[in-house]
Amino acid sequence: MSAISTPSAAVPPERPETVYFFGTCLVDLFYPQAGLAGMELLKRQGLRVVFPQDQTCCGQPARNCGFFEEARAVARAQFDAFPEPWPIVVPSGSCAGMMRVHYPQLFADQPDRERAEAFAARVYELSWFLVHVLDCKLADHGEPVTVTWHASCHSMREMGVTDEPKRLLRSLANVTLVENPRERECCGFGGTFSVRQPEVSAAMVADKIDALRSTGAAEMVTGDCGCLMNISGALDRMGGKAGPPLRSRHLAEFLLERSDDR
Amino acid sequence: MTVDAQPDAGAPKAGSFAERAHLALNDKPLRANFRRAMDGLMAKRAAQFPDAADLAALRARGAAIKERALARLPDLLEQLEARCAENGIRVHWAETTDEANRIVLGIFREHGVKTVVKGKSMVSEEMHLNAFLGEHGIQAIESDLGEYIIQLAGEMPSHIVMPCIHKNKGQIGALFAEHIEGQRYTEDVDELTAAARRVLRDRFAEADAGISGVNFAVAETGTLVLVENEGNGRLSTTLPPLHVAVMGIEKLVETLDDIPPLLALLPRSATGQPITTYVNMITSPRCEGEKDGPREVHLVLLDNGRTRVYADPELRETLRCIRCGACMNHCPVYARVGGHTYDAVYPGPIGKILTPQIAGLDVAGDLPHASSLCNACVEVCPVKIPIADILVRLRREAVRPSASNSVQGAAVKGAGDGWTLSESSVWAGWKWLHANPALYRLGARALALAGNLIPAGVPPLKAWTSVRSKPKFAPRTLHQLARDKGFDDA
Numbered sequence: 001m002s003a004i005s006t007p008s009a010a011v012p013p014e015r016p017e018t019v020y021f022f023g024t025c026l027v028d029l030f031y032p033q034a035g036l037a038g039m040e041l042l043k044r045q046g047l048r049v050v051f052p053q054d055q056t057c058c059g060q061p062a063r064n065c066g067f068f069e070e071a072r073a074v075a076r077a078q079f080d081a082f083p084e085p086w087p088i089v090v091p092s093g094s095c096a097g098m099m100r101v102h103y104p105q106l107f108a109d110q111p112d113r114e115r116a117e118a119f120a121a122r123v124y125e126l127s128w129f130l131v132h133v134l135d136c137k138l139a140d141h142g143e144p145v146t147v148t149w150h151a152s153c154h155s156m157r158e159m160g161v162t163d164e165p166k167r168l169l170r171s172l173a174n175v176t177l178v179e180n181p182r183e184r185e186c187c188g189f190g191g192t193f194s195v196r197q198p199e200v201s202a203a204m205v206a207d208k209i210d211a212l213r214s215t216g217a218a219e220m221v222t223g224d225c226g227c228l229m230n231i232s233g234a235l236d237r238m239g240g241k242a243g244p245p246l247r248s249r250h251l252a253e254f255l256l257e258r259s260d261d262r
Numbered sequence: 263m264t265v266d267a268q269p270d271a272g273a274p275k276a277g278s279f280a281e282r283a284h285l286a287l288n289d290k291p292l293r294a295n296f297r298r299a300m301d302g303l304m305a306k307r308a309a310q311f312p313d314a315a316d317l318a319a320l321r322a323r324g325a326a327i328k329e330r331a332l333a334r335l336p337d338l339l340e341q342l343e344a345r346c347a348e349n350g351i352r353v354h355w356a357e358t359t360d361e362a363n364r365i366v367l368g369i370f371r372e373h374g375v376k377t378v379v380k381g382k383s384m385v386s387e388e389m390h391l392n393a394f395l396g397e398h399g400i401q402a403i404e405s406d407l408g409e410y411i412i413q414l415a416g417e418m419p420s421h422i423v424m425p426c427i428h429k430n431k432g433q434i435g436a437l438f439a440e441h442i443e444g445q446r447y448t449e450d451v452d453e454l455t456a457a458a459r460r461v462l463r464d465r466f467a468e469a470d471a472g473i474s475g476v477n478f479a480v481a482e483t484g485t486l487v488l489v490e491n492e493g494n495g496r497l498s499t500t501l502p503p504l505h506v507a508v509m510g511i512e513k514l515v516e517t518l519d520d521i522p523p524l525l526a527l528l529p530r531s532a533t534g535q536p537i538t539t540y541v542n543m544i545t546s547p548r549c550e551g552e553k554d555g556p557r558e559v560h561l562v563l564l565d566n567g568r569t570r571v572y573a574d575p576e577l578r579e580t581l582r583c584i585r586c587g588a589c590m591n592h593c594p595v596y597a598r599v600g601g602h603t604y605d606a607v608y609p610g611p612i613g614k615i616l617t618p619q620i621a622g623l624d625v626a627g628d629l630p631h632a633s634s635l636c637n638a639c640v641e642v643c644p645v646k647i648p649i650a651d652i653l654v655r656l657r658r659e660a661v662r663p664s665a666s667n668s669v670q671g672a673a674v675k676g677a678g679d680g681w682t683l684s685e686s687s688v689w690a691g692w693k694w695l696h697a698n699p700a701l702y703r704l705g706a707r708a709l710a711l712a713g714n715l716i717p718a719g720v721p722p723l724k725a726w727t728s729v730r731s732k733p734k735f736a737p738r739t740l741h742q743l744a745r746d747k748g749f750d751d752a
Binding site: 021023025027028029030031032033035036039048049050051052053054055056057059061062063064065066067068069070073074076077081084105153154157158184185186188189190191192193194195196197198199200201202203204205206207229230233234236237 | 274279280283284287594595598599631632633634635636637638640641651654656657658659660661662680685686689690692693695696697698699702703706709710713721722725726728729730731732733734735736738739740741742743744745747749750751752
């Protein structure tokens with residue numbers, strides 16, 4: 001059970017010709033442009049990107065609520081949807097953490113344990129994959145802008161993704177990255193936590209927004225659409241009264257727009 | 263700046279974590295006290311562990327020591343009992359807190375004890391020992407400054423290492439002015455400390471007995487290891503003629519060699535100190551020719567549900583805890599609501615897994631859900647307890663109890679208590695939709711077309727929209743866009 005006491009350390013695979021893209025259900029329904037941007041970034045690195053139409057959800061919501069049987073049934077559907085041995089790239093540290101770290105635990109005493117482990121070993125978070133496997137270099141065609149990075153807890157602590165997104169941001173010529181003073185603190189989303197403990201979650205997101213604003217950045221960039229939905233939803237509710245506008249986007253969308261010279 | 267919950271968000275259930283959190287979140291001084299204290303503790307710990315590789319190696323060692331001891335726990339407990347007996351320490355076994363209280367009372371009655379000084383001990387809090395002794399005419403005075411302060415205030419500790427961290431110096435000044443004879447109101451910390459010392463010094467001298475906890479017990483030698491900063495622990499265990507130590511059965515290590523690595527982890531994780539001011543190692547009562555020390559030492563070993571926790575290999579990892587409190591210091595939930603919100607002897611992340619296992623999920627079932635599973639606690643735990651995984655395991659036990667384990671019935675007391683037809687129907691529906699790709703695509707398209715018509719007032723959207731705007735479904739799903747853009751399906 002101690003698997004996540006330390007972040008999962010992945011060995012970068014050989015640069016593949018083809019990758020799978022796992023879109024995540026939040027991206028699918030609410031932020032499809034972020035998913036599309038992630039796929040486009042991979043494609044521009046010369047990869048063939050496959051998006052299986054049979055993918056649905058990683059199963060994390062049910063697992064986190066204790067409904068392991070239901071989570072396993074949904075996970076099995078993903079095993080079927082991603083049959084080839086290609087890497088599976090995910091634009092979310094949280095869903096990637098579910099698949100890489102928690103699938104082996106979830107299937108530990110199941111007959112299809114080996115299938116779950118083989119699947120888990122192929123899962124990569126997008127920014128990590130761009131940096132470590134593709135050694136991605138991006139041109140910056142955008143106007144000068146100051147941004148701040150919001151780190152997702154599961155990206156950091158389950159997937160071991162810490163500096164990779166910031167390396168990508170820093171590599172952009174006209175982008176100034178200002179780190180927020182509470183980068184390592186949870187924004188209060190936590191899936192069902194945000195609706196089971198709405199007031200504690202509200203206090204957490206309010207403090208997170210204070211920290212993000214304290215950087216003076218015009219834009220917040222993040223790698224997880226759960227955090228994005230939480231922070232942007234609270235920002236939107238505050239409107240202009242809380243300070244100057246703070247734009248928020250998924251990293252993939254930001255990177256693609258900057259590197260686009262059209 | 264605050265995001266205020268709107269009044270129609272729905273009042274939290276009475277007596278729940280959410281209700282207590284509501285009160286704590288609206289207590290401005292309390293929030294400021296915790297935020298300031300936890301920020302300070304996080305910085306101090308970080309300063310103590312500058313090298314990530316060293317820390318990783320030390321944590322691995324700490325975890326291995328505790329794991330190794332737990333693997334042989336029954337044998338080691340017997341060994342401890344035998345060594346203690348040889349050294350002249352009398353060992354008592356208590357299955358319940360009530361039994362433990364009666365053992366302590368019995369020892370005190372035998373010696374005609376009237377007043378007792380206590381060092382800090384979380385197990386004694388677990389036993390509610392002070393109240394029990396008080397009911398039987400024995401006055402127990404807390405001698406740890408923090409514990410002394412909350413004893414005056416009639417409160418429970420709000421942190422396992424810093425029991426009165428929820429109070430600022432102004433609140434303590436007012437408390438002392440009210441309770442300590444001749445003490446004026448002041449916020450001068452030195453003067454307040456001196457006032458407490460003045461009162462406590464007499465108590466140490468007068469006490470018929472001393473009570474302490476145990477940080478580590480060494481099976482090999484029958485040694486009780488106690489760490490402390492104020493010298494009160496040493497006074498409590500040395501000055502009175504009788505010393506009673508209470509400990510949970512999991513606080514055991516195999517050998518003396520196991521102690522230095524644990525001491526390198528405990529205070530640095532807890533308070534950011536390289537080591538505590540005092541490390542006391544007690545192996546026997548006063549020996550012939552010695553000038554101080556108690557004439558008699560007793561050790562009470564408390565189970566209180568630990569055997570049940572022990573019986574399950576996943577849950578057993580809970581018992582590795584060395585009570586440093588780093589998990590609460592780094593917990594974003596604890597930092598906002600404070601320790602009393604948990605309504606438990608052990609608050610914060612470790613409390614969220616320990617309390618429901620000891621008290622039962624029927625009593626403390628909402629604690630495992632009072633976490634965003636951010637893993638900050640897991641990251642800092644010096645003995646690598648997978649707290650987040652155990653939280654999820656307990657959430658599972660609450661809705662679907664595991665098969666019985668070897669000890670007694672279900673793996674966790676009160677398992678199954680959290681099951682509701684409505685929630686389990688939601689997840690059955692969710693599974694049906696997400697395990698059938700064609701159905702999912704159909705459902706997702708329907709949400710893209712009409713999802714934004716769902717009113718904000720339906721749960722769980724109601725709770726979400728209390729402080730956030732309603733999430734907007736995109737007009738086309740990624741599934742649709744990927745196909746449009748010509749991305750291959752297989």
